[in-house]
Amino acid sequence: MSSTQYDKTAEIYDDSLNVLTYAAHVEEPTYTAVIGDVRGLDVLDLGAGTGIWTRRIKQAGANRVVGLEISPPMVDTARAKETDEPLGVTYHVADATKGLADDLKGAFDVVTGINVLHYSSTRAELAGMCSTARDALRSGGRFIATCANWDMPDDPEYYVPFGVSCTVPANRQEGTRAEVATTMGGQRITLDFFLWRPETYADSLRAAGFREVRWHQWQVSPEGIDKFGAEYWQPFVDIPSIRLLEALA
Numbered sequence: 001m002s003s004t005q006y007d008k009t010a011e012i013y014d015d016s017l018n019v020l021t022y023a024a025h026v027e028e029p030t031y032t033a034v035i036g037d038v039r040g041l042d043v044l045d046l047g048a049g050t051g052i053w054t055r056r057i058k059q060a061g062a063n064r065v066v067g068l069e070i071s072p073p074m075v076d077t078a079r080a081k082e083t084d085e086p087l088g089v090t091y092h093v094a095d096a097t098k099g100l101a102d103d104l105k106g107a108f109d110v111v112t113g114i115n116v117l118h119y120s121s122t123r124a125e126l127a128g129m130c131s132t133a134r135d136a137l138r139s140g141g142r143f144i145a146t147c148a149n150w151d152m153p154d155d156p157e158y159y160v161p162f163g164v165s166c167t168v169p170a171n172r173q174e175g176t177r178a179e180v181a182t183t184m185g186g187q188r189i190t191l192d193f194f195l196w197r198p199e200t201y202a203d204s205l206r207a208a209g210f211r212e213v214r215w216h217q218w219q220v221s222p223e224g225i226d227k228f229g230a231e232y233w234q235p236f237v238d239i240p241s242i243r244l245l246e247a248l249a
Helices: 013-019 021-035 052-059 072-084 123-136 198-207 222-228 230-238
Strands: 043-046 065-069 090-093 108-113 137-148 165-167 176-184 187-195 212-216 242-248
Touching: 013 176, 021 052, 021 137, 021 222, 021 230, 021 242, 043 052, 043 123, 052 065, 052 072, 065 072, 072 090, 108 123, 123 137, 123 198, 123 242, 137 187, 198 212, 198 242, 222 230
Parallel strands: 043 065, 043 108, 065 090, 108 137
Antiparallel strands: 137 242, 165 176, 176 187, 212 242
């Protein structure tokens, strides 16, 4: 799992929220609903990036909130936000495939991971990330994450109306490298990710000690329908670029 591809986006990453229409109108409302009430809970955010979701979770009333991120520049940006507007969030530079510091093991009620699992380039990395999530949780805790959809079309233009293009090899296999392109801060940014079947994610999570894996359907917000119309969203609803899972410890 490489840290370098996100290093270059640290200062402009948050602009993706202005470009990706599904982020505000599909991802945020559905992910928030599945996470549920976090008031008083301890939450670990894997792949915290610049702290977008880490800070949202703290603002929703969570108790202890910690973000782990492999890219040092992204952590620098997240910490700068915390300095400017303190919420009590802490961040650590760490590779989620390599395990946890002892003081973070068994310390959380919820672990979150927006778009992090699909950066596992091997089954071993995926297993490591799943183990990290499980090791962080107390008994009965939950891991809520998104991952690239194995079934996304090989047409790179399919998701362009939603602010992103995905280039997937026609003859995809487990662990196939794919590419996503979008715009951040007026710059075209490309990032690599890897495709894994839903069954592979589920098997890896169960092998890490999770007892159940659930897949959730995306819901478009009423505001999103009002702004763009239901027809606009149908291709994304039919074949979303990312999927949403919940694993129970």
